[in-house]
Amino acid sequence: MRRHLIVLALAAGATGAGVTAHLFTADGPQRRSGTVVNATESIPSRRGAAVVEEAARPFDAAALRQAVRAYVRKRPGKAGVMATDLRTGLSFGENEKGRFVTASIVKVDILATLVLQRQRDGRRLSGGERELAGRMIRESDNSAADALYSDAGYGPGVRKANKTFGLKQTKPFPTSWGSSLTSPADQVRLLANLASDRSPLKATGRQYILGLMGSVLDEQAWGVSAAARPGERVALKNGWAPIHNQGNGWAINSVGRISGPGHDFLIAVCSGDNPTMETGVSTVEHVAGMVVGTMRGARP
Structure with a gap:
């Protein structure tokens, strides 16, 4: 399978205004081992999102926040983002404490919980659990997630682990993992x-x-x-689901790590009330591009 990743860099300030600049393209077979790959439940391949890129300048969080808010206001639904660069120490959040339905991004939390529990018991995941974990993360298999959520102790088990991880806004649903609530800030804490x-x-x-x-x-x-x-190396997990009892439309979320020369980003973008899945994916990708692109071109 061939995929084009196109990143449009905007020559302007953190607002993202002022179109035209550089086009970066990656054309070739999709690579494994964490090099620009993805995660969660099977959707059409996507285009790259707009990003802000320019010579290093002081990081203007206020301007970026204004730009993100202006973009989200024009979109249907709601969104929140949190990002930090482990190399530069820069962090940015907009509606980062807002709560969103997790859908499948909670599968990372389930696996982290199970790994922590087994570690404390002085043992490793069983062969069966590892097989289920591979299906749950790589394929976003829901049946595998059901089984591992049970192994982890359902909501109470994940909640206990999350206290150790320092999560503050995440509320695991007692039995149905996909109905859990989380925030972009908590997802970056988990990352x-x-x-x-x-x-x-x-x-x-x-x-x-x-x-x-x-x-x-x-x-x-x-x-x-x-x-x-x-x-750049990418490790991520996406989640999407139509929501009926906890809102309207689609929950579309993406969390992950992007690392390369000079940068090591942890980023989470969550969204809700999207009229279609496609709309939500576009919002998530654009917000991710705005934030990461601006942080790339800034100095602490």
Whole structure:
């Protein structure tokens, strides 16, 4: 399968106004091992999102926030974003504490919980659990998630692990994992637990989870990966679902890590009340591109 990743760089300030600049293209077979790949449940391949790029300048969080708000106001539905660059120390959030229905991004939380539980018991995931985990993350298999949510102790088990991970706004649903609530800020906290040596998770467990997130199905290359440059490593998990009892329209979320020379981004974009899945994916990709692109071109 061939895929084109196109990133349009806008020559302007953090507002994203002032169109035209550079076009970066990556054309070739989709690569594995975390190099611009994706995650969650099978949708058409996507275009890259607009990003802001220019010579290094002081980071203007206020201007970026204004730009993100202006964009989201023009879109149907709601959205929130949180991002941090582990290399530069820059962080940015807009509606980052807002609560959104998780859909399948909670599958990362389920697996992290299970890995932590097994670690504390002094054992590893069983062969069966590893097989289910691969299907749950790489393929976003819901039956596998059902089984592992049960193994983890359902909502109470995940909630206990989340206290260890430092999550603050996440509310695991008692039995139906996809109905759980979370925030972009909490998703970045969870990603930090996968990327940091200070995590309660041992290095082997962190690498295992990120490895699965970096080897998802080719057709799931959408979401925060739209903000990646060719050759950068991407590990991510996406989630989408039509919502009936907790809102309207579609919940569309994407969380992940983009790492390359000079940068190591942890980013989460969550959205809700999207009239269609396509609309939500476009919003998530554009917001990811705006934020990551601006942070690339800024200095602390």
